[in-house]
Amino acid sequence: MLENRIRCKKLMDKIMSPDEAAMLFETGMTVGTSGFTPAGYPKAVPIALGRRAERGDKLELTLLTGASVGDELDGVLSRAGIIKKRYPYQTNSSIRNSINEGNIEYCDIHLSNFSQYVKYGFLEEIDIALVEAVAINEDGGIIPSTSVGNANIYVEKADKVIVELNVSQPIELEGMHDVYSPKNPPYRDVIPILKAGDRIGTSYIPCNPEKIAAIVITDIMDADKKLSPVDDISNKIAENLIDFLDNEVKHNRLPENLLPLQSGVGSVANAVLAGLIYSKYENLSVYSEVIQDTVLDLIDCGKVSVASATSLTFSRNKQEHFYKNIDQYKKKIILRPQEISNNPEVIRRLGVIAINTAIEVDIYGNVNSSNIMGSRIMNGIGGSGDFARNSYISIFVTPATAKEGTISCIVPMVSHCDHTEHDVQVIVTEKGVADLRGLSPKERAKAIIENCTYGEYKEMLKDYYKNSLESCKYKHTPHNLEEALSWHVRYMKTGSMRI
Amino acid sequence: MLENRIRCKKLMDKIMSPDEAAMLFETGMTVGTSGFTPAGYPKAVPIALGRRAERGDKLELTLLTGASVGDELDGVLSRAGIIKKRYPYQTNSSIRNSINEGNIEYCDIHLSNFSQYVKYGFLEEIDIALVEAVAINEDGGIIPSTSVGNANIYVEKADKVIVELNVSQPIELEGMHDVYSPKNPPYRDVIPILKAGDRIGTSYIPCNPEKIAAIVITDIMDADKKLSPVDDISNKIAENLIDFLDNEVKHNRLPENLLPLQSGVGSVANAVLAGLIYSKYENLSVYSEVIQDTVLDLIDCGKVSVASATSLTFSRNKQEHFYKNIDQYKKKIILRPQEISNNPEVIRRLGVIAINTAIEVDIYGNVNSSNIMGSRIMNGIGGSGDFARNSYISIFVTPATAKEGTISCIVPMVSHCDHTEHDVQVIVTEKGVADLRGLSPKERAKAIIENCTYGEYKEMLKDYYKNSLESCKYKHTPHNLEEALSWHVRYMKTGSMRI
Numbered sequence: 001m002l003e004n005r006i007r008c009k010k011l012m013d014k015i016m017s018p019d020e021a022a023m024l025f026e027t028g029m030t031v032g033t034s035g036f037t038p039a040g041y042p043k044a045v046p047i048a049l050g051r052r053a054e055r056g057d058k059l060e061l062t063l064l065t066g067a068s069v070g071d072e073l074d075g076v077l078s079r080a081g082i083i084k085k086r087y088p089y090q091t092n093s094s095i096r097n098s099i100n101e102g103n104i105e106y107c108d109i110h111l112s113n114f115s116q117y118v119k120y121g122f123l124e125e126i127d128i129a130l131v132e133a134v135a136i137n138e139d140g141g142i143i144p145s146t147s148v149g150n151a152n153i154y155v156e157k158a159d160k161v162i163v164e165l166n167v168s169q170p171i172e173l174e175g176m177h178d179v180y181s182p183k184n185p186p187y188r189d190v191i192p193i194l195k196a197g198d199r200i201g202t203s204y205i206p207c208n209p210e211k212i213a214a215i216v217i218t219d220i221m222d223a224d225k226k227l228s229p230v231d232d233i234s235n236k237i238a239e240n241l242i243d244f245l246d247n248e249v250k251h252n253r254l255p256e257n258l259l260p261l262q263s264g265v266g267s268v269a270n271a272v273l274a275g276l277i278y279s280k281y282e283n284l285s286v287y288s289e290v291i292q293d294t295v296l297d298l299i300d301c302g303k304v305s306v307a308s309a310t311s312l313t314f315s316r317n318k319q320e321h322f323y324k325n326i327d328q329y330k331k332k333i334i335l336r337p338q339e340i341s342n343n344p345e346v347i348r349r350l351g352v353i354a355i356n357t358a359i360e361v362d363i364y365g366n367v368n369s370s371n372i373m374g375s376r377i378m379n380g381i382g383g384s385g386d387f388a389r390n391s392y393i394s395i396f397v398t399p400a401t402a403k404e405g406t407i408s409c410i411v412p413m414v415s416h417c418d419h420t421e422h423d424v425q426v427i428v429t430e431k432g433v434a435d436l437r438g439l440s441p442k443e444r445a446k447a448i449i450e451n452c453t454y455g456e457y458k459e460m461l462k463d464y465y466k467n468s469l470e471s472c473k474y475k476h477t478p479h480n481l482e483e484a485l486s487w488h489v490r491y492m493k494t495g496s497m498r499i
Numbered sequence: 500m501l502e503n504r505i506r507c508k509k510l511m512d513k514i515m516s517p518d519e520a521a522m523l524f525e526t527g528m529t530v531g532t533s534g535f536t537p538a539g540y541p542k543a544v545p546i547a548l549g550r551r552a553e554r555g556d557k558l559e560l561t562l563l564t565g566a567s568v569g570d571e572l573d574g575v576l577s578r579a580g581i582i583k584k585r586y587p588y589q590t591n592s593s594i595r596n597s598i599n600e601g602n603i604e605y606c607d608i609h610l611s612n613f614s615q616y617v618k619y620g621f622l623e624e625i626d627i628a629l630v631e632a633v634a635i636n637e638d639g640g641i642i643p644s645t646s647v648g649n650a651n652i653y654v655e656k657a658d659k660v661i662v663e664l665n666v667s668q669p670i671e672l673e674g675m676h677d678v679y680s681p682k683n684p685p686y687r688d689v690i691p692i693l694k695a696g697d698r699i700g701t702s703y704i705p706c707n708p709e710k711i712a713a714i715v716i717t718d719i720m721d722a723d724k725k726l727s728p729v730d731d732i733s734n735k736i737a738e739n740l741i742d743f744l745d746n747e748v749k750h751n752r753l754p755e756n757l758l759p760l761q762s763g764v765g766s767v768a769n770a771v772l773a774g775l776i777y778s779k780y781e782n783l784s785v786y787s788e789v790i791q792d793t794v795l796d797l798i799d800c801g802k803v804s805v806a807s808a809t810s811l812t813f814s815r816n817k818q819e820h821f822y823k824n825i826d827q828y829k830k831k832i833i834l835r836p837q838e839i840s841n842n843p844e845v846i847r848r849l850g851v852i853a854i855n856t857a858i859e860v861d862i863y864g865n866v867n868s869s870n871i872m873g874s875r876i877m878n879g880i881g882g883s884g885d886f887a888r889n890s891y892i893s894i895f896v897t898p899a900t901a902k903e904g905t906i907s908c909i910v911p912m913v914s915h916c917d918h919t920e921h922d923v924q925v926i927v928t929e930k931g932v933a934d935l936r937g938l939s940p941k942e943r944a945k946a947i948i949e950n951c952t953y954g955e956y957k958e959m960l961k962d963y964y965k966n967s968l969e970s971c972k973y974k975h976t977p978h979n980l981e982e983a984l985s986w987h988v989r990y991m992k993t994g995s996m997r998i
Contacts, residue, residue, distance in 0.1 A: 085939070087937070099975050100973045100974060100975055101974060102941075102968075102974030102975075105939035105941065105942060106939055106975065107937060107938060107939045107940075108921070109921060110888075110921055110922075113921075116891075117936065117937065120752060120891065120892075121750070121751065121752045122752065122924075122936045122937060123936070123937045182848075184850070185758055185848070185849055185850025185891055186694075186754065186758060186849070186850060188848045188849075188850065189693065189848075190689045190691065190693070190848070192689065194688065194689070195685075251620070252620065253619060253620050253621065255685065259684055259685060343847075344843040344844065344847055344888075344889055345843065345844040345847060345848065348842075348843055348844060349681075349684070349687045349688075349689070349844065350684055350685070350687075351683070351684025351685060351687065366916065371975065371976050372973075373973070373980070374912075374976065374978045374980055374983070375971050375972075375973040375974070375975060375976050375977055375978050376972075376973035376975060377973075377975040377976070381919075381921055385888070385919075385921060389609075389843075389884070389888060390843055392615075392619065392684055393619075413873075415978075415980060416976065417865065417916035417919055418919050418921070419919075420880075420884075420916055420917050420918075420919065422607070422608060422609055422612075422880055422884060422917070423609075425621075437616065437621045437622070438586070438606060438616065438621060438622045439606060440584070440604035440605055440606045441606075442601075442604065443604060469601075472874050473874075473875075474599045474871075474872070474874040474875035474876075475599060475600060475601030475874070476598050476599055476601075476605065476870065476874060476875060476876040477870050477873065477874050477876070477915065478874055479873045479874050479914075481872070481873055481914060481984045481987050481988050481991070482984075482988050484873070484984065485980045485981075485983065485984065488980050489980050489981055492980070
């Protein structure tokens, strides 16, 4: 069976145990791994690194990935105190806690840009690329598993490459990937993708076999992506969003089959796409970072004809369904490096409809998607900025309130800004839709408060806006800077934003 | 002489006086004009509109331009109370005051995106396109003058076109423009610019001659762009910036002739480019919005071999010099629509070095470039977001202090955010350079305070950071939200940010 997966015979003698491979790492190294969401990330070697640290070996690493990864990587290494610095995105609770405790330096970066940081030489050199694969070709070419992420960049740039050959990942994934790496300026060419389904690269990551220092055989499965059950609020948000899209089609601002869809990762985003299953739309396409459960449903029911992303992340049931029908899905799914899945050039050309989730939105349309109460990292900006700014239309969704109503997700001023007023065109809550296109700040405030909020917070926001408009000498973006962040301060003191 | 400029004979009978043309406007109309900086904007008809309003005619218009324009347009119309709403950028003191007084609704939008707002049908339909030209071709094609801006979009979309044929603009400008308008998705193609100097379009704006409702002959010159004399602080900022670029070249992170340069409009940006005149660099290129005085100097001394922009804006002396040598400059200068000069696809492909000006920067690297003290509009975001996010490297320059030291341009938290921490890689003040690439928020705070500030404010920032780090429970982006905006509050109360 291994002959089918290690096609370069001379690499057979590079097979070693995870613990042996773990000994190739030295403290101070910079390590780039595959993985984007809990999909296609290395598992056996990180677990062995954790064991090595437990044995008392001092080991501090700078860790670069595609985006978030599973607990075997971020969880194990952060709990073992191995991660000194982390780029460019995470969602794991252990590492998040370490960052918020000040024990790990974390720098979150637009997911399309991070590859450029590496390729332009803006960061330390990559010592080791650690990548999961389903097979290695005769010439060393590495066939990724359930994500591409930045694996191709790290393999290109690293001194040494360690491959986790994961036999739990079906060999039939081969042919689903499309690996393409733009040259650096001034030699960069056009990225010739004109439709979501266009293929422009290779089915493998090119790699000089001499660089492959170890091959570790593993069968640890990708973690499943647990999604909260779709609740009433998510359903209502999805309904409001689809009404909005219907109206755009009706007024000829969108074609009958819409334009390629992007949606962020998580339960609300998943619910929004689920809402399309019973819609009138046909022949939809997806140009996104991640393919989640509902995209398979949309393919199954014939609504989506092609889906492009950098990662496949499913709940356990859906993963089994995917594996069973992989040959069918392979005709409709393309996995690209995140430099391409999230590329501004392609997103703007295709006219992607961007649907991202906000932590909080302010009355002038600025969005916080990363730092709770201004300081506490949740996940990071991820790819939301790649899509929002370059999209055909940029939509942000959020429930109107959070934490049993103790937090209003619409606030006078965001406590941290990831998406400025210039990049936010539509806000959708369970209450309704604020269409901000072409509105001045004051017009936006009225639309957001009126359409997206309700109850006590709505009255409080009206008061804040009215008082600011009256008291502020300058009436372009009226604020009372003594009160602008007072809701957050109150929450931290009393546990509620309510007065 | 007019035969040379109005080459479509049947249009000769459309010639009328500015006052006659002004009667074509009706209250409630949406008007799109040429103009980007005080260059290539209509002048005679707006002045006539002002006269019409003075006569008591009620006239309220929504005004769309390329960017800022001269006083004959923004100044006259706003003082006459004609502008109800304004997009997407301004710098004129009369209109700025009206906006800040709450009398004009103003919506500033990324300058590359605004054309899409119009083309996608996100705004009201354009009733009249009012554009300055040097000539009209046999087939109605309009040859712009000293800028292109959004003129091509407005001509395409408007019901009626009014041309101000400006005979003070030399006919030799013909051939300098390169007009190209991408189709809307899903039919959009690649924008095939691979080098700053590539030409991909036509030398004129296509126009059905039937749409031309009036031709007004004028000889009012473009306003001159007054630049403050280069002062010690600007010189020092320029010196620090060039040192930084030298170091990038030394470490092979930039080629010997750098990459195409973009620099914002204004005195500091002009000084920065002036600093290159005595540098070692050769064969430079410019891919920017605006060509200012120093770009001509750089062409004259052989440092710049090609410059692409959407506008030419000079001081009076330099304008005369330009006109005198226009045939030489025509070989090296290209004027494009702002949808192309500021296009993310092209900026990222070419690897533009983006140099923009900040109003204030916070210790975590967020930049305010539009709203003073959170509420008072200065100009707007302009094209800075198009360039910063898509650049090879994103640099922001600012003096460390403003208003005789009563304002620190480095603050604990920006009072408005136009460029998030994710889009700001390097900060340069007269004190030094903070290279933020790959730094976590806490590392950024240390670099910015240490390298970019001095004196009393430096100590105050150190205190704020230290106290926040100690008191804040979450240590990713430590803030004290009760104090974060207190410097701005103090300035508004006492006239100084100093304690």
